[in-house]
Amino acid sequence: MSHTLHRLGTPDNLREDFVVFAMSAKGINEKGSAPKLRRFLEMALAYNPVNYGDMKTGNKFTHSLEEILEGIQDVSIVHAVFTDEEPVARLLTDLAREDLGVSVVVSGLFDRVGECARRAGLRQHTVEYSLGIWGRTDLLPDTDILQVTTMCGHGMVSARLVRRLVSEIKRGRATPEEAAQTLAHQCVCGVFNPVRAARLLALMAEEGTSGAPPAPGQTTA
Known part of the structure; x- marks a missing residue:
């Protein structure tokens, strides 16, 4: 995988x-x-x-x-x-x-x-599908946060850090681009997409998304 x-x-x-x-x-x-x-x-x-x-x-x-x-x-x-x-x-x-x-x-x-x-004139050798997230999905952050954190496949981008940076953007202390670069530092491999992250962070800040964990029993996926 x-x-x-x-x-x-x-x-x-x-x-x-x-x-x-x-x-x-x-x-x-x-x-x-x-x-x-x-x-x-x-x-x-x-x-x-x-x-x-x-x-x-x-x-x-x-x-x-x-x-x-x-x-x-x-x-x-x-x-x-x-x-x-x-x-x-x-x-x-x-x-x-x-x-x-x-x-x-x-x-x-x-x-x-x-x-x-x-x-490119190529035939795909293999196609892999994600089956999504199984188990206690009620313990996960909300979907807005997961769209950012799942861009690091080793889980090095913290949901708490994403929430804090959204707050920093709302307060004018950081731009979405600056916040995205902070997150990109955490993903050692280099697979994190800072451009997409900046757009997602800006959208969360504009919409007032808290990124808070879901209430007990509430599923997010």
């Missing part, structure tokens, strides 16, 4: 959220794959991703590009985040031509990802 599989949202706001990442297969083509993963990131950077990173080093908000590129290892997973499908389709076209020999995964709305693959 992918840690970018469970990004919660609406069809409208998920249309501006694509994650493209590359990895080698442990025990199969892992050895000597670092240069290929580095090349993947260099190719992705040509299309100006809003975030990028390597799980072994960090993201664009915590480390310099030079540090990230130099830190790529055979066991790295390298990510790039885009807000539009056009650069994704063009990147996939480039990757098909380059044929690096590593696995490439794209997370996004199924129809849009499929269209990007079609434009």
Whole structure:
């Protein structure tokens, strides 16, 4: 499974959220794959991703590009985040031509990802579906908050921090963009989408959403 599989949202706001990442297969083509993963990131950077990173080093908000590129290892997973499908389709076209020999995964709305693959002349090997959240959903934050926190697949973006930053925006102490960058720092891999986050945070602040936990017995999903 992918840690970018469970990004919660609406069809409208998920249309501006694509994650493209590359990895080698442990025990199969892992050895000597670092240069290929580095090349993947260099190719992705040509299309100006809003975030990028390597799980072994960090993201664009915590480390310099030079540090990230130099830190790529055979066991790295390298990510790039885009807000539009056009650069994704063009990147996939480039990757098909380059044929690096590593696995490439794209997370996004199924129809849009499929269209990007079609434009690149690629056939999708596998399609993974999220089955949603099961269990005590009454203990979860509300949906507005989850749309932000689920952009970090390792759960490093705190719901409490999101609530505090929404409050800071309401009081004029931070802009939505500044608040989004604060959250992006927490997601080490670099899969957090700060542009989408800024829009979601601004909407919460405008609508007066508290982001408070649901009352006992109230489900949110």
